[in-house]
Amino acid sequence: MTRALLFSALVASTVPLAAGYLLRGLVPGAALVLLLGLFWLVGIVRRWAWVSPTLFLLLGIFNALVFLIQAHAFLVLISLPATLAAWDLNHFLTRLEMAKSPDLRRAMENNHLPRLGLILLAGILPAGAAMLIHIQLAFVLAFVLGGIAVLALNQVIHRLVNREPSPPKHSGL
């Protein structure tokens, strides 16, 4: 189940993105995206742990670029969440393989997959809304808002780092 979903997510991640580049006449870009998708597939088969995070980052940037070249927003709205899903499922699959019991595997899948679906939906909806609703902002205002966003992110990261528990004390031998 997870494996099938992972391959589907990879297709959903790369095909709309390649289509976006193709529609703008950028054949090499489309070919590159498809090649990256294939490489990700090879990485899954060969169990190269570094492939998934690297391609997640690259395809995320490619999504931003395809949006910038005025491709259809719908394509990006499918591609980026699918990339996120592929990255998540790739990692989930490795954890799933560590679970020896089939019951545990089933329980993990039943727990994780619906949750992931809901989260992706919850992400796509506001993103789609934000793309459809156009508000014209002055550069300065946009810059200030961006700055606030960066600061907020910084705060979130800071809080997360502080949330990490201190290592437990244990008696040595």
Add this chain to the structure above:
Amino acid sequence: MSGRAFLLILLVVLLVLIGLGTITGGVIALALPLCVYLAAGIFFNPAAPKLSADRTLSTTSIFPGTPVIVKVSVRNNGAAIEEIHITDNVPEGLEVTDGVTEMFTSLASGEEVSLEYTTLAGRGDHRFTNLQVVVREGFGLFEHKLTLPAAHRLTVRPQPTRLKSIRIRPPQTRGFAGPIPSRQGGVGVDFFLVREYQPGDPQRRVNWKVAAHGGNELYTNIYEQERVADVGIILDSREQCYGDLANHPLFERAVQATASLAEGFLNEGNRVGLLVYGGGIDSAFPGVGKVQRMRILQVLARAHTGRNYALETLRYLPTRFFPPRSQVVLISPLVHADIEILIGLRSQGYSVLVISPDIVRYNAGTVDAETRDHRALRLALAERALMLQKFRRAGVQVIDWDVNLPFENLAHRYAVMRLAANQYAEIPS
């Protein structure tokens, strides 16, 4: 926070920066699904887990080759954990033959899971330490790494073989009957001397042949008393004696031989002590009986070769450890610098027996016969023979042990052959 969370945040920041740089709100909007995913990770991030671990071993003191079942239980004393990855650190020298040493599972509050595996271990004092535990939320963005204490100890003692004890003749024996000639007249088996008859001597002890030659005088046969003795065994664990090689296979043979020797001497009723001298000093104070046997085997289980610059020579051998004029048995491949020290021991009144595993022949045996430099081997053997000769001339009994022969064979030969203090101790061909 795991590397995954960092990567996600990095991509969010990149998208926001690209959006800001190009003044394209859509690109910033693209970061929203990622932010929702991150928020979900934060929401499901478990609180600091409260776990406890316990380890049980089917047995804690064994001989090599005995399987040991290790059971490790982890109990969750806190909130439910979605994903937990438990890894047990198996000590070096242990081979897992059955079962698993790691587990990936979920753990409800108050639930307990167990890891169970079977191991085989070689000689040694193996210490189980901690369990490595990683607790994650479902997205793998945040994780808590814990080390749970679950210490335990497994002692694998060398298996002593039953062998006839090597004949020794220390200058002084103890007061109890045993197998060692005590150089004192009394009740025994071997003839010791003839003295003038004294009233009360049993008639069957009268030496009638001597009496016939001596006129009217009667003479009585006196036999040599046989007693138990104090035996101090020294196992040399200096790394330089074993070609500067840590855990040289020859050392294992030396340990095995020490165990068998100690067992033999103890079975005869002697008081036996053990000193392991090399990387440090480990010892079992002289004693008798089964408890002492156990103590000696425990010390031998811990023995390993080591380098200690303070103990490079036998100069700091704690001789007070052994009772005066007792028997000292040294098991060592020997180095030239030991000659003076062993001569010193002899001069202090100890009877010294050296069992020297032949490291030259052993090392030569590990090299292919065609590539072996025969002249170098001959030179090394001659050098070793010369060194052993010096020991013998100093009155030290030396048994040159070709390790291709089992120690039992060697011990059997020397159990039959009485070894005089300054007599050559070559194996009869």
